[in-house]
Amino acid sequence: MKLCLKNCASVVTNSDTGPEFLYGQDIILEDDRIKQMGATGTLPYEGPILDCTGLCAIPGLVQTHIHLCQTPFRNTADDVELLDWLSAYIWPGESRLSSDELLLGARIGIAELLRGGTTTILDMATIRHTDAVFQALEESGLRAISGKCLMDDQSICPPELVEDTASALKETEELIERWHGKNGLLEVAITPRFAVSCTTDLMRECARLSEKYNLIIHTHASENKKEIELVRNKTGYGNLEYLEKIGFMGPRTCIAHCVHMEEDDWKRLKVSGSHVLHCPSSNLKLASGIAPVPRMLEEGISVSLGADGPPCNNLLDGFMEMRLAALIQKPFHGPTSMNARTVFRMATLDGARALGKDAGRIEPGRLADIALLDTGQVHNVPSAHLYSTLVYATRASDVRHVVVGGSLRLQDGRLTYGNRKAWLKEFRIAFEARP
């Protein structure tokens, strides 16, 4: 498998050793890697060509916290209190979805992600029908880590969305067997929803499974004050303190939100090498708060970005999350905080690192996950300052082509697989009954 991205007007490399920006480049891909780069027309090459004249090549966006399974609930649960949001909309919604509906929802969500230049996600499915999500991921060619959501605390979880501990874990191991490593792009994560919905037995087993199979753990913590109170009532500890006590933290642990940090939490995250998955739109929309990301970065904590789920965003747009990650800190930390370069790397390289992927850089030898953008439109010119252009003035709709693992998954804004129109029609019939 070969492809030449011909005549890229500019390239943002994220390189630490070479130039951060290159101009007038051909990028030659072979199998799933970047093979060679050089000034347009100077490299020997025979094979398929994608004309990238006028476009800017960037490492594909990495979104480390996504709920594809919630796509059917977009635009249906807005401007409501958080507990209502979860208990009146999201949990009942998830519990009602059939396998076919999950497949359909995941297809729509993935299409949005690829059209917006996202090439890798860490996803949290619901407790049932996780195969359907993996099926949609497989056909799309997105690089993705997903996992069956685990909820086993009978005293707290709604009866329609709870399992016994053993069968929840058994299903996770079956998913690992079926999907982990499939097509070179898919991985399974261990996915306990959050400390509130899980018994300590389950949480400990999650840590054990993660170690046994060397898998990412994906969970939520310290998203909002009521949740933290629930964890303290239940365990006697702060939220991250509890996770630390039970041996849950570590370099494979990916924790969404961390909006409300307690004093020792900085050290807990840093020392354990756990990763914070920052979701600015979701934290605003659900009134959770503003995560203290500038201090996290100062402390050397790993922070990457995600859109969370369609019902709490309501987009899955990595460009929107970059823009917000930069903007929301400035009133509190000044206009120079969270500069465009920092945020751009957070949305690409830092996400790839959190997920253990050799992506996030456009350099020979790296994974060929690349988005090609039109930065020459009336809303983003002048675009010579690339970081500013990408973070503050570029939109998902500016993405023209997307390559994942060397394979073209979006060309001229159109998916290269499946039948988007038919899926959209089916999805709207299924989920768009007039309110």
Next chain:
Amino acid sequence: MKLCLKNCASVVTNSDTGPEFLYGQDIILEDDRIKQMGATGTLPYEGPILDCTGLCAIPGLVQTHIHLCQTPFRNTADDVELLDWLSAYIWPGESRLSSDELLLGARIGIAELLRGGTTTILDMATIRHTDAVFQALEESGLRAISGKCLMDDQSICPPELVEDTASALKETEELIERWHGKNGLLEVAITPRFAVSCTTDLMRECARLSEKYNLIIHTHASENKKEIELVRNKTGYGNLEYLEKIGFMGPRTCIAHCVHMEEDDWKRLKVSGSHVLHCPSSNLKLASGIAPVPRMLEEGISVSLGADGPPCNNLLDGFMEMRLAALIQKPFHGPTSMNARTVFRMATLDGARALGKDAGRIEPGRLADIALLDTGQVHNVPSAHLYSTLVYATRASDVRHVVVGGSLRLQDGRLTYGNRKAWLKEFRIAFEARP
């Protein structure tokens, strides 16, 4: 002049007397007004037709604070301190622009506005070459109020961007003569930049001119704390207090920002009937703060939305401003604050009211300022809940057609006037020297 918007899938009317949503409608326009609406195919009509099958019709967005003249500086002054921003980038930039460059910048900015569904703006030009901005507005058919920026305080303004009081006012009166009321879409506003840059003599004359010609006054106030301190040092009063003392406040007065309110300012705005122009992206990006809009609304103060200038946003995207206006308040005022309906009306009807325009509603007899959107895409379905869809999941790039005053200015995403490609090329050559 006639046009039928045929078979709109949905219509958001903003009506106070009829239904807020209609489905399957034809909207017949005659001259610059909406003449008739009815179920598709039920109205007698002969004339040109625009097929709107599958699209959602909304009142065009009204942005009440824009600086078209700053378009050339987009993406060039980011992540810097506010005073640097103004003194090192914006003022020197404005002072250097030729008439031709202003024309070009305004053309690009206006193209972005129309492509994003904005049909009316209140704009602030720079101190020179205001004719060029009006020329670009005239050819575009955008409904617009603009004005020459006034700066006459020799002790504070940079020498390259200051005028004597009398000639500044004389030029304003000449602009009124040339442009006010032209083509039924253009108006001139009296436009003192802010209390810091203007003498009290000038500010008083502005109020007088506004009364004499019945014109809008457009200014900035209380954007950030240093500015307020400067005003207090200069005048002995708070910012809005000073404006009140000198007889500057009133129902024709439009004040951008008002981020930092003092205790009596609520009453000052409410009693005078002055209008607050809220710019959420700009207030975040320049680290000004978060304007207390929920309380403004509670107090009955008029609030509308604007993107401000390209270098402090960096877009001119009314959908982005809606989304942020809703999101940024929620961490502080809860998830039900600034609900989607409130914000949508703020971006349409409330803006139209602030500017004295009979627009912002899709009802027979109103001005025919309408945007048609595709709300059936992978990133915004399911879209049955229209306010949520429009505020949280719709992007400028979803706009397909735009009508201003009954005239089609954007069709299938393309401007119906001018030569966008040539302008873009010219603009990039002029302003995109590699950094």
